Structure formats: C-alpha cells, structure tokens
Amino acid sequence: MKKDVQKKNRQNAKEAALASIEMLVNLAKKEAASDPALAQEYGRIAFRIAQKARCGVPKSFQVAICKKCFSVRHFGKNTKAVPDTKRGSVVYICACGAKQRFYYGDMPKKA
Ligand SMILES: [Zn+2]
Numbered sequence: 001m002k003k004d005v006q007k008k009n010r011q012n013a014k015e016a017a018l019a020s021i022e023m024l025v026n027l028a029k030k031e032a033a034s035d036p037a038l039a040q041e042y043g044r045i046a047f048r049i050a051q052k053a054r055c056g057v058p059k060s061f062q063v064a065i066c067k068k069c070f071s072v073r074h075f076g077k078n079t080k081a082v083p084d085t086k087r088g089s090v091v092y093i094c095a096c097g098a099k100q101r102f103y104y105g106d107m108p109k110k111a
Helices: 002-031 036-053 059-064
Strands: 079-084 089-094 099-103
Touching (some): 002 036
Antiparallel strands (some): 079 089, 089 099
C-alpha cells in the first residue's frame, strides 16, 4: 500500500517537473533575442529540475538548448548544423564546442 502511494507521488512529481521544464524552455526561447543571459539561466534551471525529478529532458529541450552551456540555439549566431548523410543525422555544433547529434528517423539507414 505504502509503495503504491510512493510510486504515485513520484509519477506526479515527474509530470509536474516535465510541465515546468516545458514552460521554462518556452520562456528561454522568448527571452533569447532580448536577454541571452536570462535565457541561459532558464535553461540551467530547467536542467536542474530534470535532474532533481530524475525525469530526463524532453526532446524540445534538446533541440532548443545546448546541454553544455545552456544557451538557446540560434542558427548562424551561436550554432551551426552540419548534415552527416552517411549516418543520416544532423550534428549541431554550439559556440561552446559541444556537439549534439540528431537522427532523421529512429535508426540510421545502412546502405
Ligand atoms: Zn553550448
């Protein structure tokens, strides 16, 4: 009985954490142009919430924010996208040097 309650509480905490992460990512995207430092702080807070709740970051976070320096990706300014056609993926290279790979589909196609 007690374990069921604990499991339910953990699940609720994860759902709440994911909702607040989503909100912070949207805030960071909005603030990126006017105040990059504030946007970076939003990204950092979102990451900390994910760590605390052990829920992982959603895909929207990975695509929008660098996982190393937490700055919002802005193509042509601080991020470049390099296609890797052999692996069927795109590599996002941040100004801080972090690289993140995103596959087109679920798995890379082998010729
Ligand atoms: Zn970065």
